[in-house]
Amino acid sequence: MRTRPSTWRTVAALAAAALVLSSCGADGTDDSEADPGSGGSDPAAALDGPPVRVGFLNPSGGAVPQPGADTGAEAAVDYINGELGGIGGRPIEVVSCDTDTTPEKATSCANTFVEEGVVAVMDGFNLSSSATLPVLKAAGIPLVGMIPFDSVTGAQADGRVFFAGPQAAFLVGALQAFKQTGKDSVVLALVDTPSSHQTIDGLLPLLAEALDMDASGVYFSPTNPNFTALAAAIAKDDPDAGGLMASPNEAACTALVQSLRKIRYDGTIFTAACTDYIETAPADAAGGALYSSTWLPAAMDHAPEEVKADLKAAQDAIEGVDGGTGGFYAYAEFAQFVTFAQALSEVTGELTGPTVLSTLKGLKDFPSFLGPEITCGSKTSPNCTSETLLFEVQEDGTIEPVGGDFLQPALEILGQIPGAV
Structure with missing residues (x-):
């Protein structure tokens, strides 16, 4: 697995050189500016307005890694900025923090995300995501995911939204x-x-x-x-x-x-x-x-017609990540980011943690990317579907x-x- 800088800046060389991510530093600084002289086009170059910054609990390390989630997230950033026009015309930017399945590391990542001013944190199937909740909830930052792999996270609904079913x-x-x-x-x-x-x-x-x-x-x-x-x-x-x-x-x-x-x-x-x-x-x-939780490429022949185009777009984007890893986690993470972007695309005004949370909690019969229609906002479950x-x-x-x-x-x-x- 590649090493990657802590923040994904969709700048000059994104299309020409794969983004390289590593664990968030203790100071949370951004060292991910791509070399402007490396050539290629920037998917976010035509997008106006300040970036929508989100954190990502990257599950690529530790004793139980989930390879492919970081590939899916990276591919989704490129797809959202290059094909969907960002989020309401603003580029999405990801602050990635490597996790090692321990609560201590998850808490450290949460503190970094607060310092970096993100409006949401994307849970990459993290086994200790519940450790982030006290920090994130105090800062008004929602936790957003697909399947809550931490059963404590999945047991309550406040401050979190998960687009797929519970474990x-x-x-x-x-x-x-x-x-x-x-x-x-x-x-x-x-x-x-x-x-x-x-x-x-x-x-x-x-x-x-x-x-x-x-x-x-x-x-x-x-x-x-x-x-x-x-x-x-x-x-x-x-x-x-x-x-x-x-x-x-x-x-x-x-x-x-x-x-x-x-x-x-x-x-x-x-x-x-x-x-x-x-x-x-x-x-x-x-x-x-x-x-x-989503349609997968091996099911292309058996997928509904309306799903096939989205599945092909996801497959092309994921396979386009240099040195990336495919599989379930790549497609699920891709779907998570794209559903997030599509759900927020019509929000006017400033995007903050509270507005992101209220918008996602208000989704009703919303067509999730590669998934079923979802209705969020249950008072007892963070999941938008079962x-x-x-x-x-x-x-x-x-x-x-x-x-x-x-x-x-x-x-x-x-x-x-x-x-x-």
Whole structure:
């Protein structure tokens, strides 16, 4: 993964040289001015007015990184400024701060964002985003994301907006679909972190009881995973479906799929939001399942016509990032930034933290980018939808959504989980 300066200035050489981001310095200073002599065109050159500055909790580092999120964010900045005309004619500018999954680092980033005067902070699937909330709320800066990976962040609605469903919705949706197709037993794995124990030890038993399923979880090391042993643990009692509830990276999915097939596990392999394994191990991929908050390129053949143009635009922008990483996190982060920009495009006057929050909370039946229509502003949930996509891997390597489109997990089940509805 590349190193990158702390602030993305959409200046002279953005199109000619990829932006390079690194962790925010302690003083929060901006060292990201591109070399004016490097050539190329600036997507924001024709935009007037002061930039709309947003923070980004960049999840590229730490024990459980989410590679691709920074690629999606960078591609989205270029797309928003170059194709959408910015936000109300003003360029979007991103102050990026690398996180390492620890609350201490998240808090440090929050303080930097306040110093930098951002009007919102974009949560890049951060496991400790709740640590930013006291600082951000005191400064009147909203936290904006897709899926709250920190269950504390996802448990309440104040000061935050998330455009996709809560974690529980993806798990409930997948388990519902498995149940409906006669799969009554499931074993799912998560990397061994405190938030994972909240999910496996607390949430999974509740869902298993509500759906009348035999569902259990196992853990694996974030630093030294043994996928042969993990595959054996998942397949031990021959469950109808098994795999990863969430994956630390695409390589983990590929390794686990190959290990499960090697020991002749023939159940449905659930690969969280991974897609690279389909190209890496096509013979092993067919019949697998994965979830997503957005449409993905591998589903292009099965996407609605009105989605295909947006999906192609996102694919072109993401593939245009020099040295970038694709996959779910890239497309989800891209969709997050674009939905944010489109939602604020009609706001007149100065954009501040409070106006950003009130505008986003006021969205109703709003067409999110690559996602479903969203309605925000729930008093009990930060999420604007609970709909999810569950894809099945086809023999030809494409992925097709179960039911043809977004699924609605059972609200009576989600209602048992704080912040889910």
